[in-house]
Amino acid sequence: MPLTREQLAQRAARELRDGFIVNLGIGIPTLVANYIPAGMEVWLQSENGLLGMGPFPREPEIDPDLINAGKQTVTALPGASFFSSPTSFAMIRGGHIDLCILGAMEISQHGDIANWMIPGKLVKGMGGAMDLVAGVERVVVVMEHCNKKGESKVLPECTLPLTGRRCVDLLITDLCTMEMDHSKGMFRLVELAPGVTAEDVKARTRAEYLADRVPMAMSV
Amino acid sequence: MLQKLFKTPADAIAAARVKGIVKDNISVMVGGFGLCGIPEGLILALRDSGVKGLTCISNNAGVDDWGLGLLLKTRQIRKMVSSYVGENAEFERQYLAGELEVEFNPQGTLAERIRAGGAGIPGFFTATGVGTIVAEKKPVQKMAFKGREREYVMETGLWADLALVKAWRADSFGNLQYRKTARNFNPEMATAATFVIAEVEAVVEKGVIDPDQVHTPGNYIDAIVVTKPEKRIEQRTVRSA
Numbered sequence: 001m002p003l004t005r006e007q008l009a010q011r012a013a014r015e016l017r018d019g020f021i022v023n024l025g026i027g028i029p030t031l032v033a034n035y036i037p038a039g040m041e042v043w044l045q046s047e048n049g050l051l052g053m054g055p056f057p058r059e060p061e062i063d064p065d066l067i068n069a070g071k072q073t074v075t076a077l078p079g080a081s082f083f084s085s086p087t088s089f090a091m092i093r094g095g096h097i098d099l100c101i102l103g104a105m106e107i108s109q110h111g112d113i114a115n116w117m118i119p120g121k122l123v124k125g126m127g128g129a130m131d132l133v134a135g136v137e138r139v140v141v142v143m144e145h146c147n148k149k150g151e152s153k154v155l156p157e158c159t160l161p162l163t164g165r166r167c168v169d170l171l172i173t174d175l176c177t178m179e180m181d182h183s184k185g186m187f188r189l190v191e192l193a194p195g196v197t198a199e200d201v202k203a204r205t206r207a208e209y210l211a212d213r214v215p216m217a218m219s220v
Numbered sequence: 221m222l223q224k225l226f227k228t229p230a231d232a233i234a235a236a237r238v239k240g241i242v243k244d245n246i247s248v249m250v251g252g253f254g255l256c257g258i259p260e261g262l263i264l265a266l267r268d269s270g271v272k273g274l275t276c277i278s279n280n281a282g283v284d285d286w287g288l289g290l291l292l293k294t295r296q297i298r299k300m301v302s303s304y305v306g307e308n309a310e311f312e313r314q315y316l317a318g319e320l321e322v323e324f325n326p327q328g329t330l331a332e333r334i335r336a337g338g339a340g341i342p343g344f345f346t347a348t349g350v351g352t353i354v355a356e357k358k359p360v361q362k363m364a365f366k367g368r369e370r371e372y373v374m375e376t377g378l379w380a381d382l383a384l385v386k387a388w389r390a391d392s393f394g395n396l397q398y399r400k401t402a403r404n405f406n407p408e409m410a411t412a413a414t415f416v417i418a419e420v421e422a423v424v425e426k427g428v429i430d431p432d433q434v435h436t437p438g439n440y441i442d443a444i445v446v447t448k449p450e451k452r453i454e455q456r457t458v459r460s461a
Contacts, residue, residue, distance in 0.1 A: 047327065048253040048401050056459040064256065064451035065388075065402040071254040071307075072455040082400050085253065085279070086335040086408045089328030093348060095366070112351075122312055123324065125304035130354065131328030134347040165351030 001195040002145070002174035007220040010035045011172050012101050012142045014219075016042050023047060023092065023132055025102035026070050028142045032101055043079075045097060047128040049088045052080025069128065089128065093135035100136040102129065104143045104168075106158040109187060109207035111168040111180050113141060114160035126163060133164030145173035145204055152206040154178075154187075176201045177218060178209055186210050191218040224394050224444050225423060229265035232417045232443040236382060237269065241415040245273035245298070246381040249334065249409040250288060254280055254307070254454050257402030258287045259419040261447035262384040267291050277301040277380055279330060279405055281311045286452055292320070301378075303327035307454065326354060329375050331405065336377035338411025345372035383413030386449070387436070389422040394441030395434045396420070403435070410440045417443040 003011065005028050013035035016022065023045045024030055033055075036042050044053040046068040053068060054075035061075060068074045076082070083091075091097060106114040113133055116126040133139050147153055154171070166185070171178040177191035188210035189201060198215060226232040236242040248266070252258030263282075267290050274297045281300055282289035291297050292310050299321040305311055314320035325333065326348045336344050345363065347370060349355045355373040363372050385406040388399035396418055398406060410416050418441050 046401070048256070048404050050401050056457045059458050062453070062456065062458065063400065064453050065400040067254065067256045067401055067453075067455070070455065071256070072457040073453060074457070076400070082398075082403055084331075084398075084407045085327070085404045086331035089331045093328050093332075093346060122316065124306040125302060125324045126326055126354075127304040128327040130326035130352060131348045134350065135328070162352045 001193070003193050003220060006031065008142050008172060008174060010220045011177070011218060012140060013037070015099060015101070015140050015170065016040060017098070020098040021045055021051070021096065023097050023100040023136065025100070025129070027103045029101040029103060030070070045088070045091065046074070047085070047088050047092060049083050049085050050076060050080065052077045054080070089131050092128070092131050095135060095137060097136045099138045099140065100132045101140045101142055102132065104141045105153065106160050107141055107143070107154050107168055107171055108158045109154070109156055109209060110185055111166045111187070112158050113163045113168050114158040115163050117161050119161070129163050133167040138169045139167050140170045140172065141168050142172045145175040152204055154205050154207040156207055175204065176215070181210060184210065188213065189215050191216050193218050194220070224441060225392060226443055226445045229261035229419065229445050229447065230268060232445045233262065233265040233269050235443055236415050236417065239415060241382055242269055242271055244271050246271070247275040247277060249380040249383040249413055250276055250278040251383075251385040251404065251406035251409050252278065252280070252287065253401065253404035255283065255287055255452045257386050257398070257404050257406055258282070259384040259386040259417075260287070260449045261445065262417055262419050263287060263290060266384065267294055267296065272296045273298045275299040275301065277334070277378060279303050279327065281305045281308050283307050283454070284310050299323065301325060301330070303330050329354070331408065333375055333378040334405065334412050335408045337379040338408055341377050343374050343376050345374050347372055349373055378412060380413040381415065383409045383416045385410045385416065385418050387418050387420045389424060389429070390418055390420040390441070390444050391424050391426045391429050391438065393426055394418065394438035394444055395429050396436035396441065397429060397433060398435050407436050410436045415442050416440055417445065419445055419447055421449065422446065
């Protein structure tokens with residue numbers, strides 16, 4: 001059984017470590033905030049200029065001057081800080097963020113990521129995605145393994161314009177987890193979703209990947 | 221003493237026009253992220269000034285009936301330099317019709333180009349965008365840095381004729397304080413234009429703002445105007461209980 005969106009977020013949350021500074025993208029990655037393990041201190045960074053992002057406000061707490069990178073009203077936790085967008089991106093590009101979790105349209109077997117434009121369709125812009133994949137220490141991608149037509153989104157080469165080249169460290173899909181082996185420049189199949197076999201992954205993946213270890217069962 | 225305080229946004233724009241700053245085909249930096257921390261009154265006054273052919277440097281392009289969307293509707297903008305413009309149907313129409321030129325910059329590259337421009341830095345190297353269409357036709361160079369060799373792309377500093385910024389409050393010299401995430405691009409834009417107008421919610425006497433708490437030193441600011449902003453919210457999200 002492929003993972004649900006909530007289960008994907010739960011699996012991605014297992015990449016969090018105590019004290020981490022983390023940037024979460026829009027979509028499934030945003031849900032990861034709901035699964036921060038109890039007792040673990042994780043600081044969420046919002047690239048418009050906030051470190052220490054809290055949950056959505058209660059109605060009386062709404063402040064139009066306090067929003068996240070998705071332009072949603074949010075709160076700031078005790079210990080939070082506000083800073084300008086240039087300072088925020090210096091934080092991202094300077095390697096001061098431990099982990100970012102992003103969605104993607106395509107991933108190549110070399111760890112390239114495409115998630116910002118489809119030729120022929122209206123281009124809305126890349127926002128901060130290119131900065132995050134280029135600057136953050138560890139880049140985790142969470143996505144559905146196949147598109148709506150059932151075609152593999154994990155490809156030998158991306159067909160869409162890239163957001164970043166050779167930058168993805170871990171790929172979590174609804175079928176499996178693949179970890180980049182940086183010495184070989186290829187992903188390795190390391191985990192299978194409950195009820196998914198290595199043959200299922202093989203059949204639904206166009207990319208080449210390393211399958212030289214017995215994959216573990218993904219715990220969600 | 222230099223009088224920086226103006227009664228209305230229109231007066232401040234008029235003062236910039238007298239100095240030869242506000243005219244057709246100029247470049248304008250406009251602060252804000254989405255509709256948060258935008259100089260609402262100054263955008264309206266710039267619209268009413270009737271200048272056209274503008275190059276607007278702003279992270280986003282407002283929505284159809286607010287922020288820079290107002291200047292798109294009146295066709296006063298020729299080109300946008302932005303990182304993301306998803307929330308504006310009129311923008312979409314003009315862009316697809318080829319009536320509006322758009323230069324997409326990664327958000328951090330846009331931010332750093334503004335910061336660099338204000339700091340007198342004409343160009344810098346960054347890893348962002350290497351291997352993507354953003355780096356096409358730009359110098360790319362391998363450099364060793366922090367114990368690792370990788371490719372970097374050269375980006376240029378930005379400078380504009382006019383910057384319109386929004387702060388929480390100012391003193392009469394122009395020292396500014398921002399509030400929460402309404403800060404966004406405003407402080408650096410205030411450093412990167414020939415003429416800078418700050419729209420604020422209050423002006424206080426000099427000395428009221430603790431020098432340790434000044435976000436933008438007053439020398440950057442040429443004109444100040446007080447307004448009561450609407451502060452529209454794009455995504456009103458709440459939790460129950």
